[in-house]
Each structure stands twice: as structure tokens, then as C-alpha cells.
Amino acid sequence: MKAIYITGFMGAGKTSIGDKLAEALNVQVIDTDHYIEQKVGEKIAAIFSKHGEQKFRAYEQEFLKELPTTDIVVTTGGGIITQAENRNWMKQHGKIIYLHCEIELIFERLKDDTTRPLFDVQQREKTIQLFHERLPLYREADFIVDTTFKNIDQIIHEIIEWLDFKKGGNND
Numbered sequence: 001m002k003a004i005y006i007t008g009f010m011g012a013g014k015t016s017i018g019d020k021l022a023e024a025l026n027v028q029v030i031d032t033d034h035y036i037e038q039k040v041g042e043k044i045a046a047i048f049s050k051h052g053e054q055k056f057r058a059y060e061q062e063f064l065k066e067l068p069t070t071d072i073v074v075t076t077g078g079g080i081i082t083q084a085e086n087r088n089w090m091k092q093h094g095k096i097i098y099l100h101c102e103i104e105l106i107f108e109r110l111k112d113d114t115t116r117p118l119f120d121v122q123q124r125e126k127t128i129q130l131f132h133e134r135l136p137l138y139r140e141a142d143f144i145v146d147t148t149f150k151n152i153d154q155i156i157h158e159i160i161e162w163l164d165f166k167k168g169g170n171n172d
């Protein structure tokens with residue numbers, strides 16, 4: 001099986017859904033943020049505050065390319081799609097699944113979360129703007145799931161149905 005890359009805005013459920021999807025497909029899962037934290041030896045928030053976003057993006061691109069490209073679900077950080085090179089890499093090496101979620105629900109989910117340096121609950125307008133700026137890039141995915149008000153099992157079910165459909169069409 002070619003890699004499955006899960007994309008979407010912060011709080012869309014990439015990490016949680018990717019874990020369960022990998023379990024259902026019986027393949028390994030790697031979260032790019034966790035992988036970066038392991039390699040660098042620092043938490044995402046510390047990497048941003050000590051080294052800046054640009055350095056984080058450089059790590060993100062370098063480490064994305066280190067990951068296996070078969071029999072794996074890769075759960076990405078929300079900004080991975082901002083670099084064309086990453087989008088091309090993912091397109092070339094696997095299938096991209098975009099988890100869409102309405103921004104109001106994301107605000108609700110992340111209201112007490114302090115681990116995401118680019119998610120600013122205090123500056124709603126700025127965060128909403130970032131969400132809208134990125135939407136066209138997320139929408140370049142091979143498959144889009146609207147996760148708004150769906151539970152994790154429903155979302156996994158939709159993804160697996162799509163994967164089975166693709167397999168049926170011999171379109172791996």
C-alpha cells in the first residue's frame with residue numbers, strides 16, 4: 001500500500017484519526033510533529049519560540065522525506081501543505097486525505113490547548129484568515145472528508161469506503 005498522508009487545519013483530528021485508521025489498516029502510523037520532536041529533542045512550541053517558524057518548516061520538509069512511503073499512515077502538521085515541495089512529495093508518494101472541519105468547531109475544540117503556536121484563540125480573526133488562506137491548498141487532496149460533527153468512527157468508515165472504492169477501480 002502506498003502511503004496515506006492525512007492533512008488539515010490544526011484541531012481537525014489528523015493525529016487522532018490517523019492513529020485509528022492505521023490500526024484499522026494494520027499499518028504503522030507516524031505523526032510528523034512527533035517525529036520532529038523526537039529528532040530535534042524539543043517540543044513543537046519550543047522549536048517555534050527558540051528557532052522560529054522558518055526553521056520548523058525546514059525540519060518539517062527534511063523529515064517528511066525521511067519517512068517510509070509504503071504501508072504507512074502519515075499524520076501531518078497543519079502547515080505542511082504551505083510548501084509546494086511537500087505537496088508534490090506527498091502527491092508523488094501516496095494519497096492525500098484532507099480532513100475538513102468548520103473553524104468554529106475547531107475553536108471550541110482547541111480553546112484550552114496551548115501546544116499549537118500558530119493557533120491563537122485570542123486573535124480569532126488572524127486564525128480564521130490563516131484557515132481561509134490555506135483552504136485552496138488543502139482542497140488539492142485526493143479525497144476530502146467533512147468531519148464537522150462526525151465522530152471518529154464515522155470518519156474512519158468514510159475513509160475506508162473510499163480506499164476500498166479506489167482498490168476496486170484498480171487505481172492504487
Ligand SMILES: Nc1ncnc2c1ncn2[C@@H]1O[C@H](COP(=O)(O)OP(=O)(O)O)[C@@H](O)[C@H]1O
Nearest residue numbers: 009010011012013014015016017109150151152
Ligand atoms: N471527530 C472528532 N470529534 C470530536 N473530537 C475530535 C474529533 N477529532 C479530533 N477531536 C479532538 O480534537 C482535538 C484535536 O485533535 P488532533 O487529533 O490533535 O488534531 P490535529 O492533529 O488535526 O491537530 C483532540 O482533543 C481530539 O480528541
Ligand SMILES: O=C(O)C1=C[C@@H](OP(=O)(O)O)[C@@H](O)[C@H](O)C1
Nearest residue numbers: 009010011077078079116117118
Ligand atoms: O498549522 C500549522 O502550521 C501547525 C500545525 C501543528 O500541527 P497540528 O495541525 O497537528 O496542530 C504543528 O505542526 C505546528 O504547530 C504548526
Ligand SMILES: [Mg+2]
Nearest residue numbers: 014015076077
Ligand atoms: Mg496533530
